[in-house]
Amino acid sequence: MPKAVVVRATGGPEALEHTEVEAKSPGAGQLLVEVAAAGVNYIDTYHRSGLYPMPLPFGLGLEGAGRVVGVGPEVTGFAEGDRVAWASAPGSYAEQAVVPAAVAVPVPEGVADETAAALLLQGMTAHYLVASTYPVRDGDTVLVHAAAGGMGLLLVQLAKARGARVIGTVSTEAKEALAREAGADEVIRYDREDFAARTRQLTDGAGVAAVYDGVGRTTFDGSLASLKPRGVLALYGAASGPVPPVDPQRLNQAGAVYLTRPSLTWYTATREELEWRAGELFEAVRSGALRVRIGGRYPLAEARRAHEDLEGRRTTGKLLLVP
Ligand code: NDP
Secondary structure, eight states: OOEEEEESSOOSGGGEEEEEOOOOOOOTTEEEEEEEEEEEOHHHHHHHHTSSOOOSSEEOOOEEEEEEEEEOTTOOSOOTTOEEEESOOSOOSBSEEEEEGGGOEEOOTTSOHHHHHHHHHHHHHHHHIIIIISOOOTTOEEEESSTTBHHHHHHHHHHHHTTOEEEEEESSHHHHHHHHHHTOSEEEETTTSOHHHHHHHHTTTOOEEEEEEOSOTTTHHHHHHHEEEEEEEEEOOOTTOOOOOOOTHHHHHTTSOEEEOOOHHHHSOSHHHHHHHHHHHHHHHHHTSSOOOEEEEEEGGGHHHHHHHHHTTOOOBEEEEEO
16 A cells, blocks of 8 residues: 555644555546655644644645646546646545645656746746746845745846845844755844845835745744835745734835735636746746755655754755655
């Protein structure tokens, strides 16, 4: 029987159970995939903890890449043996995953399975944030929090590619070096400095056009205070915890700024949009314009340790589980 990581009761990393599960067969519109690598994402910790409730028990994980070993009825465009990747198939922390063909994309030649598994969820998120949520323009200055994380390193590179001056925040010296290597022009140690005050200083008092904030509770106030008038706060996650309710008048006081809370679902709502974002990312990786840093590989059986490291702020770049 194949193995998978299952949550029977929500909780801390100990809630992750590596166990045998029933072999699956693909239903209508589905692919059965032998998983080469599964991506670890912060949202997996929200599902595990119950912050985002899921019906119990459930197979954890959304992202991965691998080889198609079964094709369900009514599937067109995929065949056994194809290499595919995906960012939204629940139960992806597994040796075998059932992936709706509607969310699978072919992995082009020249892109390794692990790279594909590491790229899609965070890559498409970084893509929509800089291309659609606040479309970065040449000459903008933007602020990227947790700039050495999975999302952060991709955001820095994609914002730079659009001509921005990028200010990143990080909590350690090693993370500072990684953020600079990815292209950050300025890096603020927000663990020991008021990042909003420093951002004002670095922009001659003007503030930034956009803040990309996946940290949430601990950065929210400073993010608002870092914006220029009519700037955009893209609050796309809550690594430090959810942000408490906000009085809309605060957006006025901050300079008639815009607050949005986006997620990938709304930015890959059509097949066309999904293929556009995935296609641009694969091409950027193939051409060498975008580098994907795999900061940690863990055996599937050690998913728990991957969660502990991610939530303990000990990781950089992308984490993968390898069955
Ligand atoms: P990261 O690799 O960025 O890891 C989280 C990082 O956040 C840490 O390394 C740490 O960096 C920073 N951080 C700051 N405070 C804390 C804290 N109290 N606890 C833990 N980490 C903290 O993770 P991901 O790239 O997977 O995800 C980043 C964010 O992006 C998450 O909030 C996630 O939910 C969000 N996300 C949202 C999506 C969307 O569409 N809305 C899609 C994908 C991700 P440092 O040590 O430098 O402070």
